[in-house]
Amino acid sequence: MRPPFRFPEVLITFQRAWQQTYAGLAQAGPCTTVLRRRLTTLSGTLCTHPYWAAPTTWRASSVELRRAARTHTSAPAAGEATA
Numbered sequence: 001m002r003p004p005f006r007f008p009e010v011l012i013t014f015q016r017a018w019q020q021t022y023a024g025l026a027q028a029g030p031c032t033t034v035l036r037r038r039l040t041t042l043s044g045t046l047c048t049h050p051y052w053a054a055p056t057t058w059r060a061s062s063v064e065l066r067r068a069a070r071t072h073t074s075a076p077a078a079g080e081a082t083a
Contacts, residue, residue: 005064011051015069018042 021042025035052061 005061005068007065007068008049008051011046011049011065012069012072014042014046014049015065016072018046019066019069 018039021035021039025032025039028035
């Protein structure tokens with residue numbers, strides 16, 4: 001059984017935005033500059049969030065963050081496809 005991870009809501013929000021941007025980039029046509037810049041910005045924001053300064057295993061926590069963002073119970077944002 002996996003240990004429970006508690007993530008700040010803002011971290012889950014950033015991860016969901018990253019996943020949405022990544023999916024949009026995968027489906028985008030030739031004009032991807034805005035999406036690539038957003039993905040880069042979100043990546044930096046996620047990696048430098050103060051949560052990661054705590055003494056935890058970053059790799060395991062980052063996987064759990066992606067899972068938490070995918071299964072988050074809040075309603076999908078406008079324009080977001082449900083999985």
